[in-house]
Amino acid sequence: MNGVYHLKLHNYSIATKNLVPGIKSYKEKTIKIKNDEYRIWDPFRSKLAAAIMKKLEPMPIKKKASVLYLGASTGTTVSHISDIVGIEGRIFAVEHSSRVAREFINRVAANRLNIIPIIEDARKPQNYFSICEKIDVVYADIAQQNQTTITINNCKMYLKNNGYLLLVIKTKSIDVTKKYQEVADNEIKKLKLFSIIQKIDLYPYDKDHFIVLAQFLQ
Ligand code: SAM
Numbered sequence: 405m406n407g408v409y410h411l412k413l414h415n416y417s418i419a420t421k422n423l424v425p426g427i428k429s430y431k432e433k434t435i436k437i438k439n440d441e442y443r444i445w446d447p448f449r450s451k452l453a454a455a456i457m458k459k460l461e462p463m464p465i466k467k468k469a470s471v472l473y474l475g476a477s478t479g480t481t482v483s484h485i486s487d488i489v490g491i492e493g494r495i496f497a498v499e500h501s502s503r504v505a506r507e508f509i510n511r512v513a514a515n516r517l518n519i520i521p522i523i524e525d526a527r528k529p530q531n532y533f534s535i536c537e538k539i540d541v542v543y544a545d546i547a548q549q550n551q552t553t554i555t556i557n558n559c560k561m562y563l564k565n566n567g568y569l570l571l572v573i574k575t576k577s578i579d580v581t582k583k584y585q586e587v588a589d590n591e592i593k594k595l596k597l598f599s600i601i602q603k604i605d606l607y608p609y610d611k612d613h614f615i616v617l618a619q620f621l622q
Contacts (some may be wrong), residue, residue, distance in 0.1 A: 406466045407488035408456055409442060411435070418445045418456055420487035429483035429512045443487065447609040450481040451545060451572050454609035460602065460617060464568035470494040470539040472562050474526040474555065475546035477504055479512030479519075485543070486516045493518050496536045500525045526554050529561045538564050545572040552591045559597070563620045569598060573614040584612045597622055 409419045419442035422434065426441070433444040447454040456463065465471060469489045476482050476497035485495055497519055499505040505523045513519040522532045526546055529536075542563050544555040555571055563569065573591050575584040582590075592600060598618035606613040 406463060407490075408445070408463065411442065411444075418447070418453060419443055420445055420484045423487045423490065423518070424515050427515050429515075430478070430480050443484065445484050450484065451606055451610055451613060451615060452481050452543070452570070453484070454606045454613075455570075455604050455615040455617075457609065458604050458606065460604060460615070462601075464541045464570065464617065465489065465543075468492040469541055470537065471496070471541045471543055472536060472539045472558060473497045474542070474544040474558060475499065476508050476521070477545075479508040481543075481545070482508070482519060483512050483516070486512075486518050489518060491518055494537075494539075495519045496522055496532070496539065498522045498524055498526050498532065526558060529558045533561070536562055538562060539567065540564060541568045541570065543570045543572075547572075547574045547577045549578050551577070552594045556594065556597065559620055560622070563622075565620065565622055567620045569595075569616070569618045569620060571595075571616045571618070573616060575612045575614070588614045588616075592616055 411417050411419050422441040422443050435442050445453040447457045467490050476499040482497050509521050513521045524531050539562050542559050573588050575587040579587045595618050600618050602617040604615045
């Protein structure tokens, strides 16, 4: 897969080629093959890695892509996306907690020139209008009850026609009274402006979580 390397190690693993060799973003394992350094991408720590292990197809995040990432947290997944899109790609990484964002900037964004950290509330996409541009992929993982609506509003503002959405659905954050499959299906019904390509249950890597891959039809 473009920018994602499948390695035969002790356990079957995926990895990305480190954009900044010698610098780790968290406590990830690294491996040297010839002159390149690869960062092992743990599907138990990153939902995008879990989706790839569960046959995400197509992988919309490619070399040179621009990505709007909602819910950057401390940057585990963002760092691997940064490896994949490379120096000609861009990640606009939105995180509203200033404490978490500070850790993200110090550990990850400060070392990687393709990441633009945005300390903002994803519920107010107009607040980053002067920073963010039209982009290829929206990745949303903010684990909020109304996150699908928040994500759609971001897509309307920033996602290109035919661009891709990767939406993480943490069903427990949305409704604990319904079956997790039903909660996910109700969220997917809200994506009326999109063509749904894939719905991936992230079990066994994450319980009660899905990733939905969809294409924007605006
Ligand atoms: N995607 C991350 C990863 O794979 O490394 C994990 C994201 S974590 C589940 C959710 C993050 O979304 C938290 O860091 C939280 O502070 C952030 N968040 C929640 N609501 C937000 C909002 N309205 N705007 C921006 N960030 C938000």
